[in-house]
Amino acid sequence: MIYFDNSSTTLINANVLNTYQAVSQKYWSNPSSLHKFGEKSFMLVEQSRLQIADLLGVKGSEVFFTSSGTESDNWAIKGTAISKRKLGNHLITTQIEHPAVLNSMKQLEELGFKVTYLPVDQTGIVSPDSVEQAITENTILVSIMAVNNEIGSIQPIAKIGDILKEYPSIHYHVDAVQAIGKNLWSKLFHPRIDLMSFSAHKFNGPRGVGFLYKKANRQLQPLLSGGGQEQNLRSGTENTPGIVASAKALRLTIETQQKTAQQTVAIKRELLDYLTDKPGISIFSPDASDFAPHILTFALEGVRGETLVHLLEEQEIYVSTTSACSSKDETGSGTLKAMAVDDRIAQGAIRLSFSSENTLAEAQEFISKFEEIYKRFENISY
Amino acid sequence: MNSLYFDNAATTAMRPEVIEEMTDKMTTIYGNASSTHEFGRQAKKVLDDSREILAKSINATDKEIIITSGGTESNNMALRQVAQIKQNEGNHIISTVIEHPSVLRTLEYLEGLGFEVTYLPVNLQGNLSTEDVKSALRPDTILVSLMSVNNETGAKLPIHEIGELLKDHQAVFHTDAVQSYGLDSIDVRRDHIDLLSTSAHKINGPKFIGFLYLNKDIFVKPLILGGEQESKRRAGTENVPAIAGFAKAVSLLDEKSKQDKQDFFKKLTTQLLSNLKENHVAFEVNGQLSDNHSYHVLNLWIKGVETSRLQMNLDLNHIAVSGGSACSAGSLEPSHVLTAMYGENSSRVNESIRISFGEFNTESEVEALSNQVVKISSKLLTKNK
Numbered sequence: 001m002i003y004f005d006n007s008s009t010t011l012i013n014a015n016v017l018n019t020y021q022a023v024s025q026k027y028w029s030n031p032s033s034l035h036k037f038g039e040k041s042f043m044l045v046e047q048s049r050l051q052i053a054d055l056l057g058v059k060g061s062e063v064f065f066t067s068s069g070t071e072s073d074n075w076a077i078k079g080t081a082i083s084k085r086k087l088g089n090h091l092i093t094t095q096i097e098h099p100a101v102l103n104s105m106k107q108l109e110e111l112g113f114k115v116t117y118l119p120v121d122q123t124g125i126v127s128p129d130s131v132e133q134a135i136t137e138n139t140i141l142v143s144i145m146a147v148n149n150e151i152g153s154i155q156p157i158a159k160i161g162d163i164l165k166e167y168p169s170i171h172y173h174v175d176a177v178q179a180i181g182k183n184l185w186s187k188l189f190h191p192r193i194d195l196m197s198f199s200a201h202k203f204n205g206p207r208g209v210g211f212l213y214k215k216a217n218r219q220l221q222p223l224l225s226g227g228g229q230e231q232n233l234r235s236g237t238e239n240t241p242g243i244v245a246s247a248k249a250l251r252l253t254i255e256t257q258q259k260t261a262q263q264t265v266a267i268k269r270e271l272l273d274y275l276t277d278k279p280g281i282s283i284f285s286p287d288a289s290d291f292a293p294h295i296l297t298f299a300l301e302g303v304r305g306e307t308l309v310h311l312l313e314e315q316e317i318y319v320s321t322t323s324a325c326s327s328k329d330e331t332g333s334g335t336l337k338a339m340a341v342d343d344r345i346a347q348g349a350i351r352l353s354f355s356s357e358n359t360l361a362e363a364q365e366f367i368s369k370f371e372e373i374y375k376r377f378e379n380i381s382y
Numbered sequence: 383m384n385s386l387y388f389d390n391a392a393t394t395a396m397r398p399e400v401i402e403e404m405t406d407k408m409t410t411i412y413g414n415a416s417s418t419h420e421f422g423r424q425a426k427k428v429l430d431d432s433r434e435i436l437a438k439s440i441n442a443t444d445k446e447i448i449i450t451s452g453g454t455e456s457n458n459m460a461l462r463q464v465a466q467i468k469q470n471e472g473n474h475i476i477s478t479v480i481e482h483p484s485v486l487r488t489l490e491y492l493e494g495l496g497f498e499v500t501y502l503p504v505n506l507q508g509n510l511s512t513e514d515v516k517s518a519l520r521p522d523t524i525l526v527s528l529m530s531v532n533n534e535t536g537a538k539l540p541i542h543e544i545g546e547l548l549k550d551h552q553a554v555f556h557t558d559a560v561q562s563y564g565l566d567s568i569d570v571r572r573d574h575i576d577l578l579s580t581s582a583h584k585i586n587g588p589k590f591i592g593f594l595y596l597n598k599d600i601f602v603k604p605l606i607l608g609g610e611q612e613s614k615r616r617a618g619t620e621n622v623p624a625i626a627g628f629a630k631a632v633s634l635l636d637e638k639s640k641q642d643k644q645d646f647f648k649k650l651t652t653q654l655l656s657n658l659k660e661n662h663v664a665f666e667v668n669g670q671l672s673d674n675h676s677y678h679v680l681n682l683w684i685k686g687v688e689t690s691r692l693q694m695n696l697d698l699n700h701i702a703v704s705g706g707s708a709c710s711a712g713s714l715e716p717s718h719v720l721t722a723m724y725g726e727n728s729s730r731v732n733e734s735i736r737i738s739f740g741e742f743n744t745e746s747e748v749e750a751l752s753n754q755v756v757k758i759s760s761k762l763l764t765k766n767k
Binding site: 011012025033070071226236239 | 385387389392393394395396401404405408409412413414416417418419420421422450451452453454455457458482483484485487488490491581583588589590591603605606607608609610617618619620621622623624690693694696697700702703704705
């Protein structure tokens with residue numbers, strides 16, 4: 001069995017699972033309770049917050065726990081729009097964002113906000129100049145993903161950050177869900193970023209845990225009101241086991257990220273060696289410095305991506321079409337469309353996404369199994 | 383010394399079966415339920431089976447269950463999204479002064495958007511009557527939101543009667559059933575409930591998971607948008623292990639075990655009260671122990687003993703009780719529920735504790751609790767003199 005679908009979700013790390021279990025058994029009390037049981041849970045949540053903050057190089061008071069990357073994106077975008085609506089009603093994003101961002105933007109459009117969806121170039125990268133050109137006096141938010149989830153293109157987060165230095169009243173949000181733990185942090189983290197979204201299950205942590213980095217003093221309306229947890233910005237009884245386990249998962253991921261990146265890029269190169277110059281194959285995730293090491297998306301012209309996914313599955317190889325979130329969406333890949341890839345080719349796209357658990361031997365096995373499938377379709381003229 | 387936990391209305395210990403179920407799902411089902419491959423389908427199957435258990439537990443259909451991150455999200459989604467979709471039919475909302483902060487703060491937010499909210503007062507029992515709702519009801523009322531059981535006193539509101547009252551009115555009926563789910567028999571058809579919020583961690587399930595029941599004839603837009611999960615009503619990769627753990631906790635609670643639990647808590651309540659009486663502690667129950675009371679919560683006024691001092695002293699003796707509800711992190715503000723019942727000048731507001739029972743409590747634990755309350759209250763009263 002080969003699992004090459006780690007951008008959809010990852011297997012929880014065994015040590016992280018142990019932590020989840022241990023905390024569930026011992027420290028299940030409500031962190032807001034004023035007795036000792038509650039205090040211990042409270043301490044654990046706060047230690048985890050500090051640990052995550054240290055790993056990200058930010059302050060503990062700037063880390064807010066949510067239920068997912070999706071919630072973090074929704075909160076960052078809608079919370080900004082509502083809290084800054086007196087200053088303007090214009091938001092800027094790209095055409096290749098995750099549905100959590102795109103659909104939040106669409107909802108805001110229904111409420112009267114104006115959104116600019118920036119195009120990307122043929123390689124799937126937005127131009128920093130286009131961001132600057134799109135800025136108006138009404139702009140209140142720029143939301144750009146760090147690493148695209150469909151092809152792995154790295155967006156010029158730092159360059160856009162430099163531009164936004166000149167526009168201090170605009171909130172700068174970065175969806176970093178696919179970027180964390182991929183040895184890209186030093187390249188991506190920029191002091192101008194105000195808000196950043198993360199999701200634990202993408203880095204071998206548990207499901208149901210996300211977090212949002214919010215720079216101190218940045219205004220953000222809550223999405224969920226209630227008991228006042230998370231500095232009164234995200235109510236709901238804290239998920240102590242999930243939070244502690246996520247902090248551990250992040251630490252383990254970041255400690256090994258250099259090695260993981262080398263390993264996944266080796267796998268990617270092995271596969272690229274095989275795929276490059278193969279008739280009918282289009283590669284969207286080259287071996288280049290502006291592409292993440294863990295994602296490889298390519299298409300076989302004339303064969304639907306779904307067909308390839310199922311044929312590979314028969315060989316116990318698990319990949320996805322473009323992203324799990326839009327797998328059921330008939331419209332296909334938003335990113336490839338934005339890159340103006342011909343529909344006929346875009347429909348044939350599959351995404352392979354790697355983790356530290358994957359090996360070169362798996363890449364070789366993939367190649368031999370894929371070659372069989374490829375040969376079956378060879379008679380179809382490319 | 384063993385630690386005694388009497389704060390089960392704040393949260394409960396996870397049942398070992400639930401932890402086991404979650405561990406199993408975390409290690410064997412790791413696909414994204416939205417993925418189309420075999421792993422995804424396995425995850426989807428777990429999700430569907432769990433949803434069926436959750437739906438059946440309140441006599442709803444599978445499609446009417448939206449999985450959320452808990453009671454707070456369920457309440458926020460219910461109120462914000464119903465208000466939004468019904469705003470052309472009116473702008474009046476009815477609720478009570480004793481709701482959970484996740485309802486009260488959300489209603490305040492809606493007031494800021496121009497909605498008009500009637501907060502019904504409660505009587506000395508911490509309860510209200512169907513008549514109260516009836517007289518507040520107007521043609522432009524779009525939403526009635528009432529908790530099923532109050533988290534501080536255990537008062538059971540007349541949900542069934544109010545459901546009957548509202549069934550021919552345009553107003554949508556939402557109940558925050560977080561404190562009632564798993565203890566009372568809930569039937570959304572029988573009680574004419576349109577929306578209902580639950581939370582898993584109050585019934586020995588995992589944290590950060592719950593559901594919102596949404597009647598199939600009511601359409602609301604999502605609060606959290608993105609992928610197409612939960613039939614496009616709540617985006618985010620499904621938390622399959624926690625959902626399976628939640629369903630496990632629910633499946634362990636049949637109608638008989640719910641009744642057994644209530645009976646057991648009633649017995650513990652009786653035992654505690656008679657112990658205190660025998661030892662001449664001057665106390666009164668806040669609210670009323672009657673058929674309209676959920677026995678997992680017992681709110682006691684220990685006359686002359688300050689809440690925080692009693693709670694702290696019990697804590698030093700490894701006994702966890704609450705001075706109110708465990709929501710506003712780290713703060714001990716006067717209870718809004720006791721204030722609503724007795725007025726802000728009543729001594730009860732500053733001299734009461736909440737004891738809440740769970741299935742892992744025992745009679746000998748209750749004895750230890752009452753002994754400590756006797757000891758500490760007499761010590762503190764002597765000091766005061």
